[in-house]
Amino acid sequence: MASPDYYKSHSSPRVPVLLVLFFLVINITPSLAQDTQQLIDHICRQMEEFGFCSQTFKENLKSPNADIVALTQITIERATDNATKTHDFIRQLLGNTNDPALKNALTECENGYRVVMESFDSAALSFFQKDYDSVQRYETVTPRAEASCEDSLSTPPNTQNPLTNRNRQMRILIAMALVSLHDLMATQHN
Numbered sequence: 055m056a057s058p059d060y061y062k063s064h065s066s067p068r069v070p071v072l073l074v075l076f077f078l079v080i081n082i083t084p085s086l087a088q089d090t091q092q093l094i095d096h097i098c099r100q101m102e103e104f105g106f107c108s109q110t111f112k113e114n115l116k117s118p119n120a121d122i123v124a125l126t127q128i129t130i131e132r133a134t135d136n137a138t139k140t141h142d143f144i145r146q147l148l149g150n151t152n153d154p155a156l157k158n159a160l161t162e163c164e165n166g167y168r169v170v171m172e173s174f175d176s177a178a179l180s181f182f183q184k185d186y187d188s189v190q191r192y193e194t195v196t197p198r199a200e201a202s203c204e205d206s207l208s209t210p211p212n213t214q215n216p217l218t219n220r221n222r223q224m225r226i227l228i229a230m231a232l233v234s235l236h237d238l239m240a241t242q243h244n
Contacts (some may be wrong), residue, residue, distance in 0.1 A: 069101045090120045097125065097233050101226050108229070122238045129231035130178050130189075133196075136227050137171040140220045147216055163203035163217060170196045170224065175229075186239050193235060196228045 097108035114128045144164045151157050173192045180188035200221065207215040215221075 092120060093120075093122055093125055093237075097230060097237070100233050101229055103222070103226055106223065106226055107230055110227070118214070120232065122241060125172065125177075126231070126234040126238045127181065128172060129227065129234045130181055133224070133227040133231050134171070134174040134178055136220075136224050137167055137174055140217070140224060141167040141171050143220065143221040144217070156214070159206040159212050161207070162206035166201075166203040166206075167224075169199035170228070173199070177231075184234065189235055190239065193228070195233055197225075197232075200224050200228060 083144075094108060094111045098104045098111070102108040110132055111125060111128060114132060116124065120128075141164065144160055144167060148157065148160045148164060151160065173196050177189045177192040180186075180192065203217065204215075204221050206212075207217060207221075
């Protein structure tokens with residue numbers, strides 16, 4: 055049997071446990087944030103405008119270590135907010151226009167954005183209940199509803215489109231929501 059002096063001279067240096075934990079946390083955190091960035095990049099590379107998509111996520115991240123559930127929540131919240139604000143803006147435009155063709159087109163847009171707004175409201179409720187199949191059902195009607203607005207404003211005799219930028223943003227937010235939900239549902243089936 056070895057003497058106690060043997061253990062004193064041959065023992066490994068003692069590193070305080072807190073110091074080890076500190077270094078582990080520092081080394082793990084960047085990889086989690088990196089995973090979040092990879093998820094964002096994966097989603098945004100599928101969008102018509104990567105910059106808008108990426109910026110939307112970055113401005114709305116509640117944590118640098120967001121998972122696909124958190125990213126999907128961001129897309130639903132942003133889409134709901136955008137649809138509501140655009141619907142309100144369309145109603146304002148309707149009250150201020152006398153052009154019959156533009157008024158008809160804006161009425162079509164008001165109806166389309168009402169569908170988008172109500173669909174994302176319902177999708178949000180289902181999302182928080184973790185009923186992702188229902189979220190998908192609600193979200194899949196939104197691209198056509200948004201497109202009906204774009205089509206009505208680009209059909210002659212309409213020569214102006216006061217919603218060009220808003221429609222582009224809504225189109226991207228819808229696509230972000232659909233892609234992130236698809237990715238979320240894929241992780242649920244693994």
